[in-house]
Amino acid sequence: MGSIMDYLYFPGCTLYTKAKNLDQTARNCSLLLGFELKELPNWTCCGATFPLATDNIMALLPPSRILARARQEGTTLTTLCAICFNVIKRTNRLIQNDGEKREKINNFIEMNYQGDLRVLHYLEILKQEIGFPQIKERVRKPLAGLKAAAYYGCMLLRPFDEMGFDDKERPTLFEEFLEAMGAEPVDFPYKIECCGSFQSVGSPEVATECGYKILGSAIKNGAEVVVSTCPMCTFNIDHKQSDIKQKYLDFKSIPVLYFTQLLGMAMGLDYQTLGFEQNFVDPLPLLKEKGFI
Amino acid sequence: MKENGKFIKRAMVIGGGIAGISASIDIGNAGYDVVLVEKLPSIGGRMLQLSETFPTLDCAQCTLTPKTVETGQHPHIKLLTYSEVDRVEGKAGNFTVKIRRKAAYVDWEKCTGCGLCQEKCPSKKPSEFDRGMGMGKAIYTLSPQAVPNKPVINPSNCRYFLEKKCRVCEKVCPVGAIDYEQQDRFVEERVGAIITAVGIDLIPKETFGEYGYGTIPDVIDGLAFERLNSASGPTTGAIRRPSDGKVPKEVVFIQCTGSRDPERYMPYCSRVCCMYTAKHARLYKHKVHDGQAYIFYMDIRSTGKGYEEFIQQGMEEEGILYLRGRVSRIFRDDGRVVVWGVDTLTGKKVEISADMVVLATAIIPQGGTKGLAQKLGINTDEYGFFTEAERKLRPVETNVEGIYLAGCAQGPKDIADAVAHANGAASKVQGLFAKH
Numbered sequence: 265m266g267s268i269m270d271y272l273y274f275p276g277c278t279l280y281t282k283a284k285n286l287d288q289t290a291r292n293c294s295l296l297l298g299f300e301l302k303e304l305p306n307w308t309c310c311g312a313t314f315p316l317a318t319d320n321i322m323a324l325l326p327p328s329r330i331l332a333r334a335r336q337e338g339t340t341l342t343t344l345c346a347i348c349f350n351v352i353k354r355t356n357r358l359i360q361n362d363g364e365k366r367e368k369i370n371n372f373i374e375m376n377y378q379g380d381l382r383v384l385h386y387l388e389i390l391k392q393e394i395g396f397p398q399i400k401e402r403v404r405k406p407l408a409g410l411k412a413a414a415y416y417g418c419m420l421l422r423p424f425d426e427m428g429f430d431d432k433e434r435p436t437l438f439e440e441f442l443e444a445m446g447a448e449p450v451d452f453p454y455k456i457e458c459c460g461s462f463q464s465v466g467s468p469e470v471a472t473e474c475g476y477k478i479l480g481s482a483i484k485n486g487a488e489v490v491v492s493t494c495p496m497c498t499f500n501i502d503h504k505q506s507d508i509k510q511k512y513l514d515f516k517s518i519p520v521l522y523f524t525q526l527l528g529m530a531m532g533l534d535y536q537t538l539g540f541e542q543n544f545v546d547p548l549p550l551l552k553e554k555g556f557i
Numbered sequence: 558m559k560e561n562g563k564f565i566k567r568a569m570v571i572g573g574g575i576a577g578i579s580a581s582i583d584i585g586n587a588g589y590d591v592v593l594v595e596k597l598p599s600i601g602g603r604m605l606q607l608s609e610t611f612p613t614l615d616c617a618q619c620t621l622t623p624k625t626v627e628t629g630q631h632p633h634i635k636l637l638t639y640s641e642v643d644r645v646e647g648k649a650g651n652f653t654v655k656i657r658r659k660a661a662y663v664d665w666e667k668c669t670g671c672g673l674c675q676e677k678c679p680s681k682k683p684s685e686f687d688r689g690m691g692m693g694k695a696i697y698t699l700s701p702q703a704v705p706n707k708p709v710i711n712p713s714n715c716r717y718f719l720e721k722k723c724r725v726c727e728k729v730c731p732v733g734a735i736d737y738e739q740q741d742r743f744v745e746e747r748v749g750a751i752i753t754a755v756g757i758d759l760i761p762k763e764t765f766g767e768y769g770y771g772t773i774p775d776v777i778d779g780l781a782f783e784r785l786n787s788a789s790g791p792t793t794g795a796i797r798r799p800s801d802g803k804v805p806k807e808v809v810f811i812q813c814t815g816s817r818d819p820e821r822y823m824p825y826c827s828r829v830c831c832m833y834t835a836k837h838a839r840l841y842k843h844k845v846h847d848g849q850a851y852i853f854y855m856d857i858r859s860t861g862k863g864y865e866e867f868i869q870q871g872m873e874e875e876g877i878l879y880l881r882g883r884v885s886r887i888f889r890d891d892g893r894v895v896v897w898g899v900d901t902l903t904g905k906k907v908e909i910s911a912d913m914v915v916l917a918t919a920i921i922p923q924g925g926t927k928g929l930a931q932k933l934g935i936n937t938d939e940y941g942f943f944t945e946a947e948r949k950l951r952p953v954e955t956n957v958e959g960i961y962l963a964g965c966a967q968g969p970k971d972i973a974d975a976v977a978h979a980n981g982a983a984s985k986v987q988g989l990f991a992k993h
Contacts, residue, residue, distance in 0.1 A: 433766025453888035453895070481890075 574602020691791020
């Protein structure tokens with residue numbers, strides 16, 4: 265790896281609040297890997313959901329504005345939150361392919377953006393731009409013997425045609441990442457299932473059931489820790505574990521970590537800088553038992 | 558008329574499945590000579606792999622074997638098995654076809670078909686003919702009633718070809734027919750008309766990520782189920798699932814796997830899956846009385862004679878549970894196969910923890926169909942099926958005079974339709990010959 269490269273970075277709202285540990289660890293890991301996350305100035309909320317109604321231009325404006333501003337700063341935009349990634353990437357694709365919408369959007373935001381920005385998830389940067397073999401070389405403390413379940417959730421992958429993130433039915437990118445850090449990926453059938461998403465607000469029992477099934481399946485397949493990329497998923501499967509436990513008496517809790525927390529640990533960052541205090545289920549006993557800290 | 562004035566009244570049929578056999582017998586019975594070219598070591602085609610056939614539940618081999626035997630013994634039919642068409646020249650009345658006769662590594666002139674070599678061959682690999690449900694030897698025939706009953710050696714399985722040792726078949730052969738040095742050779746045949754009756758394949762189950770990309774052993778395709786259920790198959794007809802040999806008590810059948818799915822796979826209907834899935838479920842119930850069969854379907858298309866009655870009987874008398882909906886995912890859990898689907902009639906999601914899943918995968922043309930079309934100068938459609946001269950009124954003719962179509966290479970067909978199509982092609986050939 266040569267000189268420091270910059271990637272334009274859109275953090276998104278949760279990365280400044282509930283998912284600060286995801287933000288911080290990602291920034292720190294980047295520096296160790298030879299690139300910097302350059303925060304987009306004056307960013308706003310991404311809109312949080314991609315509008316499914318075809319005539320709903322208004323909901324496309326926040327992500328369009330983000331994209332247009334980012335294009336003024338560079339050519340590649342990266343995000344960490346899977347929902348932001350989904351909304352921004354799909355909006356970008358729409359602007360690229362739909363001339364009529366593009367014109368309308370540009371008129372609204374009074375900017376001229378043609379859709380010529382690369383939108384990459386942080387994991388894609390690690391794989392495509394840095395390379396997992398190179399990351400493997402940077403690992404100081406391999407996570408040997410850690411049985412980790414890679415949980416993709418749905419926002420990284422769906423809709424398949426628009427996201428184009430790895431294999432649509434059986435992605436392995438996340439597992440390859442875990443292998444590069446020396447961990448043992450655990451395959452489990454629920455790895456691309458929905459976490460319940462915003463149902464946790466309106467119909468919490470739906471999200472609780474999703475969480476129970478996802479975590480239960482990971483545990484059944486031998487996982488000691490579940491690894492997530494998404495603050496929404498993490499909310500439903502980590503923070504909501506108390507609800508799951510209340511409803512399902514046989515449920516045993518399991519730590520849920522952000523992938524960047526594991527990366528930081530493997531690359532030798534001090535565990536006290538990895539934001540474990542923000543994780544609902546305390547991972548420290550497991551990490552101590554494994555001898556990582 | 559031809560330049561030398563002589564119109565050759567001799568036909569070639571390419572493909573020795575039920576369509577090719579039917580066409581050959583028809584033309585032969587009319588008194589014209591026929592050359593039947595088949596790429597496998599013996600004739601019979603896909604039908605030879607089937608256990609029983611709908612809607613009568615006749616044993617496929619029992620109805621097919623008299624036909625294959627008749628073909629083999631017919632005074633007007635010359636069989637060229639283990640052979641492929643290499644080049645075609647000329648026009649109606651005067652085609653010259655160059656044929657590659659693949660090296661069998663067995664001298665068929667000497668071989669008596671005693672079967673000793675197959676019995677003693679030490680190399681066992683999953684058998685392609687049995688769709689991986691059982692093991693096959695490196696020297697093999699496709700069935701005990703193979704026509705011709707002559708074995709071939711598959712060099713990619715044979716210890717002698719791989720490791721330069723073994724030669725067991727050579728040692729045991731009582732007539733010295735094994736010839737490891739045999740090479741492919743070419744022969745030329747001159748004919749006046751050609752019928753292409755090459756067949757079909759199934760879209761590989763490895764295509765379907767939602768169904769595990771073929772990695773779940775107890776998820777099999779329809780032809781594999783035929784082999785499991787066949788009395789001459791690897792389990793001698795006992796329904797045993799591949800992973801551990803247990804008798805499956807809950808079996809899920811999924812119709813339209815890859816068919817009628819324009820966004821992802823094949824947009825067309827494969828035409829036989831509704832019927833063969835009903836047949837599979839019923840045959841399963843005949844063998845596993847306390848088993849439960851579930852069928853996921855989109856629509857039931859049972860338009861043949863006696864077909865709808867066949868389906869109804871399965872539903873009403875044999876307790877087969879039909880669920881109208883698609884399956885979104887299949888995965889393995891604790892040795893069982895979990896099926897996630899939807900029943901669109903109740904609007905409910907369905908989860909079935911099954912022992913085995915059978916996919917009715919879409920029918921596609923065989924790999925070599927396009928290449929053969931190029932050699933013959935005829936057309937294929939976007940999926941690789943041969944194009945007929947006119948969709949409604951000229952279903953067996955092509956855009957080249959003297960070249961006709963029979964069976965599934967023109968489009969998916971059941972046995973009855975394939976035979977009727979072949980009879981039509983044969984009568985076109987006879988008409989052409991009678992005219993000159």
